[in-house]
Amino acid sequence: MKTVNVNIVTPDGPVYESAVEMVSTKAQSGELGILPGHIPMVAPLEIGAVRLKKEGRTELVALTGGFLEVRPEQVTILAQAAEPATEIDIERAKEARQRAERLLQAQQDNVDFKRAELALRRAMNRIDVYENKM
């Protein structure tokens, strides 16, 4: 089966590199599925998971704030933070979720709601990815 090389890089270094059969992820304009031979494209991504289909299995990588660059032979995902499902620190993510929920429920004026909400979404995303990895 034809494959496409996928690279996921963050400022802290490369996170994932492999040849896969299909990449699917959530862009800001909706779900995107990339097969080998796709035309060159750039799209910003939502906080969410990347699903990488490889030899019948699906691997998941949690992403925060990134975008996708596609070339026929090569898909590059640039993200501010990314973790494969197996490397997620689930305790930390759960703590972050609690913290964000507390902040959101506090209903105080000095709470930066937008930031708390983003933090909550990031934490939920990590937890989802972690729990779906089987």
Add this chain to the structure above:
Amino acid sequence: MASLRDIKNRITSTKKTSQITKAMEMVSASKLSRAEDNAKSFNPYMNKIQEVVASIATGAKDASHPMLENRPVKKTAYLVITSDRGLAGAYNSNVIRSAMNAINSRHSSKDEYVILAIGRVGRDFFAKRGMNIIDSIIGLPDQPSFADVKEITGKAVGMYADEAFDELYMYYNHFVSAISQEVTEKKVLPLTDVAAETSAMTSYEFEPSPEAILEVLLPQYAESLIYGALLDGKASEHAARMTAMKSATDNAKDLIDSLSLSYNRARQAAITQEITEIVGGAAAQEN
């Protein structure tokens, strides 16, 4: 001439100091190699983001974004990257001096600029002079991750977007080699020179539109420029500290050598004097 004991004490204390500087030199050497690794692992990200930004900037000429455009400058921001601790030779003073020179030559009043300080030395310096520090971050780890600096980079880019300032310069030590670091001034915002390298660009489809992508991409790009400078600065800091500590150790060794020489001289003089006194005493008894 100093007494024997004084000299002995100085030798001992110099030896102790040189042990410390020697240890610091080795610690900095290992931190330097890790800092270099960090900078290396950041490179793929930086290259890629640069490539995409450049190809969008050249490929979609009609796409515009506030971060790409010069606007009349009412306020300038200076991001100065220093270290938290001293004992790094001229590392901090070089950066601060060049930032101060630029500020003094460009501005006549304190209302025309603001400071973003990374590192305790810089923050204290500017705070002492009553300059307007809008944000500072201290206590960064020696190997900062992107999450550690996200706050200040996000704030710097956000404030530019909110027009709290109209230009952003950064000052940091660029790591050339273990013995040489160069103070570098870099204009981060507005991003005017993104389309510099335009060799063999891919023409992309933009999903949904070039503007929407620039919206996401440019803040990230500006933030990664700052993060890159910070990694560069950290590597320089460790290199500068290593060199400074190496010369301190060498100087201590020279000092110990010359002190040992005068110690031996003084000891010899004391012995000679004692012999002369004994000989003199014996000669006096013979008569």
